[in-house]
Amino acid sequence: MNILLLSLGGGGGAILRSVKALFRRDLMVTQKADGKYADRLRRAVSTRFLDTNEFSLTDIPREERLLIGARTTGLLGARHDPQVAAQALEESRAEVEALLSEYSVVFVIGTGGKGTGAGTMFPVVQMAREQRKLVVPIFVRPSFDRHEVEKRRYDHALRVIEQFDHAKIRLIEILNDRGYEESDPQPQAVVWERMNLPIARGLRGLIFVLSDLSQVDPSDLATLFAGEGRLRLGFSEIDPRPSEEPSDEMIDEAIRTCWRNPYYAFERQTGTSLVCIQGDWSNIADAKIKSRLAALAVGSHADSPYTPLYARSLRAPRPWGITALFAEYTGTHTPLAVDWGVDRSATPLLPAPVPLQRVPALGDDQEATPPPSVVAPSASTEAVVTPDALPSFSTFWDFAVAINRADRAALKLAGTADVDSLAIDGGEVKKLLGTVWFRAVVPGLSHAWRDRVLEALVEHAPIPNHRVKLDGRGVLLSELTHAQLNDIVKRTYLPDLARADADLLVNVGRLWGADALRRFHFADASPNGERSKLGALLHGLRE
């Protein structure tokens, strides 16, 4: 998958220069530790600097420049006028659209201070959305109170942000006001580095996930980015001694740093979020990271919508740490239709030290990854589906994916009571319930289908009756109400196996109601209510 980092105007260009420098530094470190990994990162990312003023791009390699509106501006800039910049973009629309079409994921970076960034930010993001790209807008709200811009320009920046909200496009909004700390005054260059570091480091983690979709279900990403609201990048390093586990203090500090990023606008509760963990430590450390981050995200809200998507890099070179992309919860939204399938050559971020060749993906030695479930169907595929065509799905998984794509035939079947037309494998349902996108599909099924899906799940296999801690005492999963399960999943450390089963029950309770939990059969895990370690390992192999 190819990722484009695209800056708009002078302000966006300054940020991208800084991000690129930090990223290059990371790549050089990575190159020494793991050349293949560095090469993958290098080839996955391209940078382009869009501007209306050719003089502001003189330090940028020619192949990375994208000058727009030659006739409108004479390549002398937008005269600090967003309207002129918008006209320049319109003049060069075909060129910009052609560039966007080459990438699957586009990060668009702009500032609202003057002309080009403010005038092109929203239209460029819209172009990328229209091409079904996964687009991550990063927009800087300038500081009016600190005299960065006059009020007229500040208000224009706010209108750009309102356009995003109105169009239900999520964005990362950076508040320059927060860069001024009375208690810790610093030169502007230091402040910029401080503000840009989480972007550069965060992008490194995200790029790893996005360039290797076996790490996370693409449909989950399509859910994360759906709807309006803000996104917040978080990054923190964890640097344990070789062959040692990170200490609790290290983890606590990393979690706090990752969670607290004061430069971003982020007001509401945290919803679906992506958490990438990089580091060769045990799953115990992973579990601590997950549970402590969840505790911060959930806070004191009993009904918190926090839904973490975890991605794990087992062989990532240092610096290790946690990268997170938190999304504000703004309700339930239909997942975005994203075209993940494009894979063309990209301009490398750094000159490749070796001839370009296919480097095995990190997941190559793992089980083959199923094709992404949210792939924009080609025009010809859509054309052959007629309203009355008999739907034919080989598995329930295919059926669910088709519903998620809003396939007309699948939606029609999902609304009927014709539940015998398809065999449902309970094991498959169990796996599907672990994905965010499928949980958004279930409410759209008819009652008959929902009953049938639940029945298949219940009949699949009894659930191991794990013993878990509730208010300091041990209780069996079967004895817990849905509310108690919810609370335990969010607040308590659970071994992976117990967590998976508890998560399943919580999701069933959410989707089918608390009473549905009574239909499940529970099996004693072991005489003392817990599996042996060997049993747990074997269970892991069987999964």
Place this chain on the structure above:
Amino acid sequence: MVPSVADNAPVFLWSGATLLLMALITWRAAFTHLKHRRAATRVMESFAERFISEFERPLRQPGSVERPLEARMRLVLRRRRVDILLAPNGGRSYPNLTDHRKNMAYDVGRVVGLIADTRFTTGDVYAHGRWVVVPCRLTTEPAEEGGT
């Protein structure tokens, strides 16, 4: 011979009626005056509240519950004038006329344009202590109670 009350009955009757009529006229005039005054007050207060709310809206910072400015209104009903007094709050510097005169002129124009209430005109802003005063004047008769 002392005239009896019965003899003067028409005089008393007419005097009483005249007094009653005068009282009614006075009462009606006072009532109308008070009604207009109340309507004018309501219209001017409503305008000032909308002005303050719209002026303040872009200045609010995400995640902050603190109001970005302090605001007061001063009604001079006799002159149909409402002065809107604005001052920075929470360690901010805007609004002020020392280094934001141009921004204030733009912002007042922006807010008045958004409210689009043609019954009001605004005068030149001026400073009064830490306050920036936006003088606004109601130029037409406000509608009766229940009107707009």
